[in-house]
Amino acid sequence: MGKLFGTDGVRGIANEELTPELAFRLGRCGAAVLAEGRGGARVVVGRDTRVSGDMLEAALVAGICSVGGRALKVGIMPTPAVAWLTRTLGADAGVVISASHNPVADNGIKFFSSTGFKLPDSLEEEIERLVLKERDDLPRPTGTAVGRVEVVEAAEQYITHVCSTAPQGLRGLKVVLDVAHGAAYEVAPEVFQRLGAEVFVLNNAPDGTNINVGCGSTCPQALAEAVREFRAHVGLAFDGDADRVIAVDAEGQVVDGDAIMAILALHFHQQGRLPGGRVVVTVMSNYGLHQVLTGAGLVVHQTQVGDRYVLEEMLRTGAALGGEQSGHIILLEHNTTGDGLITGVQLLQVMVARGATLRELAEVLPRLPQVLVNVPVEDKERAMNDPQLLAEIAAAREQLANRGRVLVRPSGTEPLLRLMAEGPDEEELRAILERLEQSVRRLGSKEVMTGD
Template identity: 50%
Template structure:
């Protein structure tokens, strides 16, 4: 069955258009609720959101959907995606929902679903929910309609959990930290957690107004946090995205540290303490070849999956790994969370700074990146990857890179964009290869 609604990370689109309308959100609530009505207990769903203006509308529609099929609803208000995964387990809920479009602009929104174990749903579950969305909904009788309420202690529960991800002996009293919350879901909990651990804190991107999420701040707009690190002489900058499941670090020099270097650092520290499981880490096809070579030199493996943190997580669970993530900043530390958690990752990087008494620039320069170039090509209409000239350009590039680099071509799961990535030791050759494929895609679209 082909997917109509679900993409690589739940359902996402422009609000009041495409897939993100109140009517569709209510259908999602009804279908997901019906799918998880298992057993004779009183069923419960936890719903959280980020700070988008449309979150109110989507939340109300989802509440209507879930309660109409007999599920009780617990609403948390704005909280990070990993907090909803945590609370789904803690509250013994049957389902968790995060209303967020992550790093997208405020006009977009999305729906992410978690099972009772706090993990994102499988492909089979998503397909089953899509099938139910196309059927007539079985509404419960009036006495069985669900109830909805808000809980006030959700932020404190999450703060307590993330602080527990580092040793109880660790304090950040000697660190000055710039924290960029992207005007998003972590705007209250992330500053609170870091302040409670003793750091001198400079916070930006923590004044959400419903329309400024990810606007010039956050993990995809790093100029603001870099400037603030240089201006204040901070030891580290932490940039979260709109739902705080992603982290990009800025070192004390104002330079970007991507997810590959963070995974290398965390894996190395855990291996030194004999706590790394699985014999390596899991990342996606987008992670740099330099990371793979570095890990191989330590006798560790890098297992690759297709893009999407849910696919990284599936492989981690299958292979018994406890560290995985994406170059874009999703860090999954399974000892502490069931999904990517930017704040947990940030605290663990800061803990490594405290334990080693070394600056973050040294700790996160573990390997030399192989020249890598990624370009996005927007298209309209037919899928250009089916075009004969595009296929020929890709075959020629693969032959040119054979044995000395990698080529990854993939359509975005959330927008009409083809992503073209190549890497190898010759930067000029990589640029030529990427440009030739991009031109072929443009000509075909």
């Protein structure tokens, strides 16, 4: 990737790294590239609830209009809704302003093509080349040729689409939703209410500063307590832009993305909805997921961490289901990117169809203990090539040979190394990670615990 685009668009601290000047350039250059020479690109623009969203949206939209483009503003909207609306509205591109599950100070700008998929590397590189170019020779139309802004009330279209994926409805289910003070704070409750569920909502009062704070998919503890308090059948926790979801069963036990994929894969396979019996997972998925899927006769494809890589492998293999342990799950039957609302609806549809509790469904997934530690580093590339660390990783893998595995990888969005050990003995795993952590600390870091 280049200097600006990472695995999930352009990210940074708003008004420090991701400045309005950069947002303007991204809007201007992105609209020019994605118009494909036709001029006047129509670009759907949505955002989450961060306080910096107004500033970045204004700059981005100005950039789009400066090259004669038309900005279709859909307001606060989940990332997957922007992807779906881009196709539905026949736009040339879509842009979402969000940093997903990250803290409020962060923000990001992510583009979708006219098909609703994330941009291929070649287009991101072309946009980046123009943004970083010293001389701006892009068009500057004047008079009536200047671009315009159109406010589009699109929430109803997306809500209707999500509801259409659940023909059986959700009547009889009592559901608690944690919307993380984020982009789904209005649409998520409406979806589940229309489908007939009795709905209780947590963290649905965004003030621009409280997105993801102690809530949402990275912090499901309060949801678990609420599920028990309301005696609900299930709880669903979304992240700030609602592209991922984590579930909680009636006893308050967390059901993560691996378990959700196992439940959906087995059900879809029985219904003939998995082309080629293929499912795409990442290297972070628990080995138990591989066991249950292959045991059911499914073909498992594995990628590095990141929804971009999951999607690429899905498109390459023709798989219809893929995802990550974090709850970012792609169901190509219904959308072109991870969609927390659709995933949650589909999970509850399986409960209705099977007449089973979520806990009963989740029991299909046998798990090996998995221990994770995140360690900050100044230079991820140097750390990953350190001879002593590589030797200790090799020794750890040898220790767990044929019994488990060790994975060390750089974070795609933060200055961290992510250490993971998986095997039958959790105490042994923690001892292994402690040795690896000490080796990383030798490079000048201190341990922190944080989400991807």
